[in-house]
Amino acid sequence: MAAKRFLIFLLSSPYLLMAMVVFKFKVKSIIDDYNKCIEYIKHNSKSERTISLSLVDTLRLAEDHRQLLHMGVDPIAILRTIYLRLFKNIHQGASTIDQQFVRTITKRYEKTVRRKIREQILAILIRKASTADDICKAYISCCYFGYGTYGITKLIKTHANISEFDIAARVKYPFRKNVDELTEGKFNRRALYLSSLYKINSDRSSIFLRK
16 A cells, blocks of 8 residues: 555656645646635535535545545556557546546636646645545535536435435436436446445445545
């Protein structure tokens, strides 16, 4: 575990350096978005009481199983994505939960390298100022779960008995206004897979070992 953590730190060093430079020179647009993210996390940690640690763990298992090892950016996922795109023509994302939270709060969705690097820098900065659990809870409280549904509070109002595995599956497969069979099938398979994976990992995985 220590060796993996060190490897991730080593591979993350260029991102960490960029984040330090940006913060030192107080690049206004990034600092403004940083403050927006931090304020949301602080406000959410005081007001949100419905998000359990087991839901946080389920989200982490589904979206970012190395979150407790990296510092906002997962270089292993980035290298895997580059390999799959170059050699197998498979397009796969490498965004961490921290990055997904930044994207949701800043509402920057343009598909450019500049936006991606900016997002990675912000993810590192907010991680230094917050805990992984608090970022997960903040993301759950604002993320898009489907048509007209942003955040866990709204989701629970319309789906009172929804399971934690269903909630995490909706992050990857949010429902449209009219749910099609293809999306519903993917969602159901995802929820079932997460349920099985959680049971397998709960006794032995670093996903559940908080710092």
